[in-house]
Amino acid sequence: MEELAAIAAGGGEQKAKLEAYRSALSARFTASDVPGLRAFVDHMLGDDVPLVISRQLLSAFASRLGELGPAARKEAGSHALERVAPRSVSFEEQLATVRESLAAVYEAEEDWSRAAQTLAGIDLDSGNRMLDEQYKFSKCVKIAMLYLEDDDAVQADHYIKKASFLLSGCSDEALELQYKTSYARILDSKRRFLEAALRYYDLSSLERREYGGQAVSEADLLTALSAAATCTILAGAGPQRSRVLGTLYKDERCRELPVFGVLEKVYLERILRPAEVESFKGTLRPHQLAVGADGMTVLDRAVVEHNLLSASKLYNNVYLSELGALLGIDPGRAEKVAAKMICEERLKGTIDQVEGLVYFEGGEDEAQAFDERIRDVCQSVQS
DSSP states (O other), X not given: OHHHHHHHHSOSOHHHHHHHHHHHHHHHHHTTOHHHHHHHXXXXXXXXXXXXXXXXXXXXXXXXXXXXXHHHHHHHHHHHHHHHGGGGGGOHHHHHHXXXXXXHHHHHTTOHHHHHHHHHTSOTTOSSSOOOHHHHHHXXXXXXXXXXXXXXXXXXXXXXXXXXXXXXXXXXXXXXXXXXXXXXXXXXXXXXXHHHHHHHHHHHTOOOSEETTEEOOHHHHHHHHHHHHHHHHHSOSSHHHHHHHHHHHTOGGGGGSTTXXXXXXXXXXXXXXXXXXXXXXXXXXXXXXXXXXXXXXXXXXXXXXXXXXXXXXXXXXXXXXXXXXXXXSOHHHHHHHHHHHHHTTSSOEEEETTTTEEEEOOOHHHHHHHHHHHHHHHHHHHO
């Protein structure tokens, strides 16, 4: 501190003082002198240093933080954030650079949420400095991606929504691709599986193999396609899912996927057996196995609804007791699931509660759909 105090007390022009401070700062970074760097930050915020000098030197401090090792960078950077915070309006740019450097360390250590929170501290709506739309967009997308790594879909959704308002100002194709990928993952995490499946399928159908310098491999496309297939299987049974299933089933690439066996049975409306469900379960992520308010997991509900829809193609009517046995649940729950699907127009039928019977309604639409599936199977065999 004596060295810094001597520079402040010395006479001469500001330019000479600035160079003396730069030399002192450089020596501290060269020696990885964290206590010296902490003292330097404290001195820059004192009354003896004019704002025009402290801004330049704190900018130099922030830009060189990356030269320190992870532990030293965290200690020096965290101290700077704490000390500068009361005067953040005067040092917004410097604080942003420090936060970016600290976030990089936390990300490398896989401390995802802390990295996201550090970046989220950057004031993107400040009226004191001009920020272009692409910079703000990139930070929102990055924060969302970091929260997703910790499966925090709520926070990720907040920032991806902010990014969506800035998308028009982005000209970086690689950044747009990250946004689309993050958005699909958020829909998946929020269990909006049908919407997620459509987003994933679009990503799996990218025609180019490079976007803004970012390579897209065949493995990346198959990963997106597999995610699309998984989300479609988990989506609520009904006409909309059937259309997406048709698109996936006709895509030759799906035959390479580990989940194709389940996808095929779901598309052909065949009943899924416990062994097949258990095998598919091993490919799912934690949020896809979450237990809902009804006590059923996402997978259990999807399988029950699918098997109920498949049963409606086999039976004109069935007792609730028999339906429950077929679905592997008690008759009361079978009735609730059937009633819900009928009310949502995902299943055509009626329930006779007196007799304990479910009546399924057929029609020309079902016959046409059956013919189309037979035709698809024949075409796949011929090819």
